[in-house]
Amino acid sequence: MAPPQICVIGSLNIDFVTYTPRCPDAGETLTASSLAISAGGKGANQAVACGRASFAARDSQEAAVSMIGAVGAGDPYYAALLRPTLEGSGVSTKGIQEKTDSQTGSATIIVDEGAGGENRILFVPGANYTGMDKVDAVLATTQDIHLDQGVVVMQGEIPRATTLGLMKHFNDPACRSHLIFNPAPVFTEGIPLPALAGTSVLAMNETEAVLMTQSVAEYLRPDQATAELKPEELAPLFHQHAKVHIVLITLGAKGAYFSTATGKQGFAPSAAVEKVVDTTAAGDTFVGYFATAFAKFVATGAALEEFDAQIETAVRRANVAAAGCVQRKGAMQSIPFAYEI
Numbered sequence: 001m002a003p004p005q006i007c008v009i010g011s012l013n014i015d016f017v018t019y020t021p022r023c024p025d026a027g028e029t030l031t032a033s034s035l036a037i038s039a040g041g042k043g044a045n046q047a048v049a050c051g052r053a054s055f056a057a058r059d060s061q062e063a064a065v066s067m068i069g070a071v072g073a074g075d076p077y078y079a080a081l082l083r084p085t086l087e088g089s090g091v092s093t094k095g096i097q098e099k100t101d102s103q104t105g106s107a108t109i110i111v112d113e114g115a116g117g118e119n120r121i122l123f124v125p126g127a128n129y130t131g132m133d134k135v136d137a138v139l140a141t142t143q144d145i146h147l148d149q150g151v152v153v154m155q156g157e158i159p160r161a162t163t164l165g166l167m168k169h170f171n172d173p174a175c176r177s178h179l180i181f182n183p184a185p186v187f188t189e190g191i192p193l194p195a196l197a198g199t200s201v202l203a204m205n206e207t208e209a210v211l212m213t214q215s216v217a218e219y220l221r222p223d224q225a226t227a228e229l230k231p232e233e234l235a236p237l238f239h240q241h242a243k244v245h246i247v248l249i250t251l252g253a254k255g256a257y258f259s260t261a262t263g264k265q266g267f268a269p270s271a272a273v274e275k276v277v278d279t280t281a282a283g284d285t286f287v288g289y290f291a292t293a294f295a296k297f298v299a300t301g302a303a304l305e306e307f308d309a310q311i312e313t314a315v316r317r318a319n320v321a322a323a324g325c326v327q328r329k330g331a332m333q334s335i336p337f338a339y340e341i
């Protein structure tokens with residue numbers, strides 16, 4: 001059996017993180033606690049989570065993980081922070097392009113220590129947009145990766161047009177790889193239903209799930225369009241109308257909801273956490289850990305409905321990893337290895 005293959009196509013950012021006892025009001029200057037510069041980006045964080053999830057023991061990696069993305073050429077932060085963290089987590093960086101005309105993407109993050117480590121993020125795309133604007137060029141980078149019976153993971157920090165083009169390719173029944181899509185952030189114009197159709201896994205938090213209902217808006221009953229829909233009401237909309245096989249909705253401290261088109265559904269509670277210090281990358285950790293469990297299953301060649309027997313275990317494990325992440329500061333650096341949890 002070929003080893004599980006995971007290819008993450010997405011963003012790489014330098015995170016400028018300010019920790020503060022509270023967020024300043026408009027026009028107010030506040031003395032904060034500390035500043036950290038660290039490796040991040042939803043794509044790169046998820047690639048690191050996949051890599052670290054595949055190390056059940058320190059010296060053996062169970063899946064091949066590759067990152068496709070773009071950074072600014074000669075960026076010292078890429079050389080000193082992003083690349084070593086990715087490679088040290090078992091992620092191939094061969095598919096990361098260095099753009100001479102752009103800067104590496106960045107995120108300005110405010111972590112509110114007074115609100116349980118809750119964050120606010122301002123994302124500047126830089127090379128994540130300029131280097132990822134051509135679908136054919138991105139697909140050409142994936143050529144050397146054996147994605148037949150593999151998993152592709154995507155988020156919303158590369159251009160929408162590229163995302164739609166890649167979804168068309170990976171969701172085509174002729175393509176044997178499985179797409180895991182995490183619409184974070186959700187594109188303002190949304191994702192049209194035909195592009196979403198055939199997605200193997202749609203993983204969202206509660207806010208993203210509500211925003212994503214615009215994809216299925218034409219099928220909402222008037223009472224559903226105005227109501228606050230619960231996860232168990234949202235998921236069937238994506239199964240029935242968007243032909244999504246697995247819907248995952250993370251609920252923060254309440255855990256996660258899972259649902260499959262073949263009828264398995266439930267809530268997996270979150271794992272115990274002593275103290276939340278920084279929630280950054282908790283969602284990415286969840287997605288990466290789930291993606292790795294799913295990739296291992298996909299590599300067996302079994303029919304998708306057989307994953308129903310494994311989904312709850314995969315979601316519980318992803319919750320445990322996310323609980324590990326929120327107890328450490330930073331994005332990528334806070335993601336646990338599988339042998340630590």
Ligand code: RIB
Nearest residue numbers: 013040041042107281331
């Ligand atoms: O999900 C967390 C990530 O979102 C951060 O690392 C930051 O780069 C932003 O993109």
